[in-house]
Amino acid sequence: GAVVSQHPSWVxxxxxxxxxxxxxxxxxxxxxxxxxxxxxxxxLMLMATSNEGSKATYEQGVEKxxxxxxxxxxxxxxxxxxxxxxxxxxxxxxxxxxxxLGRNTIYFGEGSWLTVV
Amino acid sequence: xxxxxxxLPTLSVQEGDNSIINCAYSNSASDYFIWYKxxxxxxxxxxxDIRSNxxxxxxxxxxxxxxxxxxxxxxxxxxxQPGDSAVYFCAENPPAGNKLTFGGGTRVLxxx
Numbered sequence: 646g647a648v649v650s651q652h653p654s655w656v657x658x659x660x661x662x663x664x665x666x667x668x669x670x671x672x673x674x675x676x677x678x679x680x681x682x683x684x685x686x687x688x689l690m691l692m693a694t695s696n697e698g699s700k701a702t703y704e705q706g707v708e709k710x711x712x713x714x715x716x717x718x719x720x721x722x723x724x725x726x727x728x729x730x731x732x733x734x735x736x737x738x739x740x741x742x743x744x745x746l747g748r749n750t751i752y753f754g755e756g757s758w759l760t761v762v
Numbered sequence: 763x764x765x766x767x768x769x770l771p772t773l774s775v776q777e778g779d780n781s782i783i784n785c786a787y788s789n790s791a792s793d794y795f796i797w798y799k800x801x802x803x804x805x806x807x808x809x810x811d812i813r814s815n816x817x818x819x820x821x822x823x824x825x826x827x828x829x830x831x832x833x834x835x836x837x838x839x840x841x842x843q844p845g846d847s848a849v850y851f852c853a854e855n856p857p858a859g860n861k862l863t864f865g866g867g868t869r870v871l872x873x874x
Contacts (some may be wrong), residue, residue: 651805665866677860688851688864689806738805742860751796751853753805761872 648672651754657730658761666757673704674719675741679751680712683736685731695722708760729761770849772869781839785852785865790833792854796862797826797837801848807848810838839870847872 658664668678676697681689693714694702701714703707711733713725718745722741738756775781787795793814798806812835813851814818816838819826825838835852849869 649805679861688867693860693862710845736803738807740862749772750808750811751781752808756805758801 648752649675649739649754651739651757653757655758656760658759659722660730660761661728663725663727664729664759665723666737666739666759668722668724668741668754670741671719673741676719678716678722678744679741680714680722681738682725683738683756689738692723692724714716726759729759731761734759734761770867770869771868772871774871774873775842776873777844778841778856781837781842781846781870783837783839783850783868785835785837785868787835787852787854787865788811788863789854789856790830791812791856792863793856793857795826795828795835796855797824797835798853799846800852800867806851840869841850842872844872844874848868 648671650671652667656664678695680692682692683689691704692707692712695714695721696717697716703709711727711729716722736758737755738753740751740753744749773781784850786802796811797809799809810821810824812828817828823840827836837850839846847870851867852854852865854861
């Protein structure tokens with residue numbers, strides 16, 4: 646069964662609005678979670694590293710004010726796409742490591758499809 | 763502007779045959795490697811991993827081979843089945859880092 650859960654699986658929002666995506670680790674504590682973006686037929690692009698209780702670390706070229714990340718607990722990280730535009734439409738995926746899964750094993754959520762209209 | 767998508771290399775394999783997927787990694791200091799399978803519209807699914815102190819590891823129907831000399835990783839799937847059709851990504855983890863770097867991916871198509 647899934648060890649990392651994402652919600653919602655898909656969302657449609659109007660341009661200019663904000664949308665929040667949740668990533669939860671199931672049955673284990675994730676001190677670190679990662680957020681990726683994936684365009685069709687492309688590999689995963691790391692957006693940011695989410696650390697519990699501290700600020701997220703963003704990859705070069707990723708706007709931190711655009712993609713707000715909050716890791717308030719050891720089992721939940723959220724990604725908020727603010728003032729969304731059609732070019733933000735993409736497949737967003739989170740992953741988590743830590744806890745009983747072992748230091749280096751990283752599992753992914755099922756992904757969230759965002760469509761901005 | 764319009765983004766240009768990469769054309770994923772595709773491996774077509776007959777059902778029942780063995781598949782070999784190759785990956786070249788970039789960081790000679792990486793000490794941990796993972797293979798993922800991604801089906802259309804879903805998140806990556808962990809298949810098998812290997813640490814740099816090993817050159818081979820076997821799982822259920824899958825084998826990962828690591829050649830550190832040429833920074834090459836391969837995934838072998840035995841008796842490929844239709845359910846194996848997906849995109850396969852390798853990922854590397856540098857020793858001092860906490861995040862994975864993904865390869866470009868290979869699409870596997872299993873022909874009945």
